[in-house]
Amino acid sequence: MMDSLASPGANTRALFASQGFLAPVALYTKPQCELILRHFRSLRAPYAWWKGYAICDRFIYDIATRPALLDVLKQVLGPELVLWGAMLIERDLGQVHIWHTDFESSALSGGFASVWVGLENTSAGSSLQLISGSHHFGKPIQQVMYESGVPRIETSTATVANLASKIDPTAQFVQPAVSDGDAIVFDGRLWHGSENTSGRKRTALLLQYVKSDTPVFIPDMSQYEEGQWHWPFRFTTKRAPSILVSGVGNSAGHDLLVAPSACSQNNPLKTFVDRGSDYAEDAVARWRPYPFFSGYTTNVEAMESHLSVLSAGHSPHPPHAHVEEELLLVLDGVAEILITDDDRSEGRVEVLGPGSFVYHPAYQHHTIRNRSDAPVTYVMLKWQSCPLEVEAPLQSHVFHWGRPNVPEGSDPFWVRVVLEAPTAYLTKLHAHQTVLQPGGGYAAHFDEHDVAIIVISGTIRTAGQDVGPRGIVFFPAGELHGMHNPGLETAHYLVFEFHAPCRSEETRKIIRRADDLSIWARVKNILRKQKRAVQLKRWTENRIKRFRRQPPQ
Ligand SMILES: [Fe+2]
Numbered sequence: 325m326m327d328s329l330a331s332p333g334a335n336t337r338a339l340f341a342s343q344g345f346l347a348p349v350a351l352y353t354k355p356q357c358e359l360i361l362r363h364f365r366s367l368r369a370p371y372a373w374w375k376g377y378a379i380c381d382r383f384i385y386d387i388a389t390r391p392a393l394l395d396v397l398k399q400v401l402g403p404e405l406v407l408w409g410a411m412l413i414e415r416d417l418g419q420v421h422i423w424h425t426d427f428e429s430s431a432l433s434g435g436f437a438s439v440w441v442g443l444e445n446t447s448a449g450s451s452l453q454l455i456s457g458s459h460h461f462g463k464p465i466q467q468v469m470y471e472s473g474v475p476r477i478e479t480s481t482a483t484v485a486n487l488a489s490k491i492d493p494t495a496q497f498v499q500p501a502v503s504d505g506d507a508i509v510f511d512g513r514l515w516h517g518s519e520n521t522s523g524r525k526r527t528a529l530l531l532q533y534v535k536s537d538t539p540v541f542i543p544d545m546s547q548y549e550e551g552q553w554h555w556p557f558r559f560t561t562k563r564a565p566s567i568l569v570s571g572v573g574n575s576a577g578h579d580l581l582v583a584p585s586a587c588s589q590n591n592p593l594k595t596f597v598d599r600g601s602d603y604a605e606d607a608v609a610r611w612r613p614y615p616f617f618s619g620y621t622t623n624v625e626a627m628e629s630h631l632s633v634l635s636a637g638h639s640p641h642p643p644h645a646h647v648e649e650e651l652l653l654v655l656d657g658v659a660e661i662l663i664t665d666d667d668r669s670e671g672r673v674e675v676l677g678p679g680s681f682v683y684h685p686a687y688q689h690h691t692i693r694n695r696s697d698a699p700v701t702y703v704m705l706k707w708q709s710c711p712l713e714v715e716a717p718l719q720s721h722v723f724h725w726g727r728p729n730v731p732e733g734s735d736p737f738w739v740r741v742v743l744e745a746p747t748a749y750l751t752k753l754h755a756h757q758t759v760l761q762p763g764g765g766y767a768a769h770f771d772e773h774d775v776a777i778i779v780i781s782g783t784i785r786t787a788g789q790d791v792g793p794r795g796i797v798f799f800p801a802g803e804l805h806g807m808h809n810p811g812l813e814t815a816h817y818l819v820f821e822f823h824a825p826c827r828s829e830e831t832r833k834i835i836r837r838a839d840d841l842s843i844w845a846r847v848k849n850i851l852r853k854q855k856r857a858v859q860l861k862r863w864t865e866n867r868i869k870r871f872r873r874q875p876p877q
């Protein structure tokens with residue numbers, strides 16, 4: 325038995341063409357694997373058929389289009405790529421998946437690539453088993469076994485290897501040594517199976533792609549009896565719903581769907597200002613949310629915010645978990661935050677007073693409750709974006725920070741960092757508190773990240789408006805904004821920055837233009853000074869000349 329024939333390298337395309345697979349291909353980090361598992365386990369039934377998770381939601385689209393993965397797929401299939409299948413495959417210990425060729429991708433002309441990624445308890449003893457070179461045999465294994473009279477239940481590797489060697493003596497049995505997060509990328513015609521000898525349940529993700537000019541039909545499984553060999557393959561007339569993930573697409577091959585959006589209100593966010601006021605509670609419902617904004621930015625695929633008033637003795641819902649990451653900042657009152665393992669347990673309880681905030685990663689169970697005798701007012705921000713290859717994303721954490729004692733003679737614009745860490749969706753989540761003296765501030769500028777500002781006390785002037793306590797301002801990346809304290813009182817506010825790889829060339833252009841403008845402004849300033857120096861020099865020289873010609877009497 326061989327571990328692996330070779331890993332992908334410079335000659336990826338040739339290797340894939342000759343052996344029919346590439347492995348191991350390092351794809352996801354451990355936290356990404358855990359997030360993918362949680363996401364799939366939170367989903368309802370797939371759309372249209374058992375591999376219909378391919379088109380279900382934005383999260384799956386994002387993990388199926390990670391740049392490292394698309395790079396490998398483009399090398400082996402070319403630039404025109406369609407995603408048509410996605411599913412989670414769970415195998416109990418000792419469970420066998422009999423040798424087969426996948427129906428949908430078995431066309432002799434090829435053009436298919438399947439990506440099998442180990443997510444949980446992946447090892448050489450639980451990974452996929454393959455027959456290298458079997459994509460060139462011209463027959464799926466179901467056909468070969470059927471024609472050879474081998475019973476369907478036959479699972480022995482020796483039998484399969486023997487059948488393969490009769491077709492091509494160089495073909496080999498392979499079980500690549502892969503770990504969680506590693507992929508095996510294989511030709512859709514390849515013979516494969518699995519036997520989980522790892523001693524624990526093993527879970528893998530299957531993503532399936534094809535060239536955009538090649539149609540994919542959903543198999544007709546109703547045609548087969550239990551225990552019968554699935555041969556000949558039969559298909560329905562329905563095409564698998566699919567999404568273009570690279571290239572311009574080919575309508576002859578597929579009924580292509582557009583990539584799903586992460587947010588229900590699929591609109592680009594603009595600058596948002598809520599100047600702050602007293603928010604009333606709902607005496608009947610005992611929890612009253614005031615929606616602020618919902619949409620996407622060039623940084624994140626979904627961003628939503630609301631302020632809520634939670635009445636005494638109430639909780640809005642049992643602990644829940646969701647795909648978004650979340651920040652919750654208490655403005656008034658004292659709240660209890662529950663951080664739990666599921667929707668029933670009590671878990672960890674944290675007490676948050678005014679100004680304290682909590683961060684929850686995606687799929688962390690949590691809720692808020694008010695056990696005091698006064699209402700709690702809080703503001704919440706939650707967002708979703710591409711799961712990034714982060715090794716140690718931020719976990720649930722509570723941040724307490726008091727009103728700072730700013731030393732005498734400090735800068736009128738005083739800043740202290742409260743939080744700075746990567747998350748599953750952000751290269752950096754940053755928070756700082758600012759104390760802004762009357763008359764202080766900064767000039768208008770653009771940022772490459774989204775910014776949320778929440779005023780704790782005093783008044784700030786930004787986006788042309790005066791914003792007071794409990795006010796929130798949101799500037800998506802690329803929106804011009806400045807800051808000024810117009811009042812007589814010191815202003816105190818909290819800033820959250822959401823840093824992520826910019827997804828829009830348009831915003832990148834705006835930022836570049838802003839950089840160019842600031843450089844140009846500095847250059848003009850220097851030129852102006854130089855021009856003034858030249859004029860002064862000339863004026864002085866003329867004065868000297870005149871003085872020499874006509875000295876004062
Ligand atoms: Fe398969």
Ligand SMILES: [Fe+2]
Pocket residue numbers: 644646650690
């Ligand atoms: Fe939540």
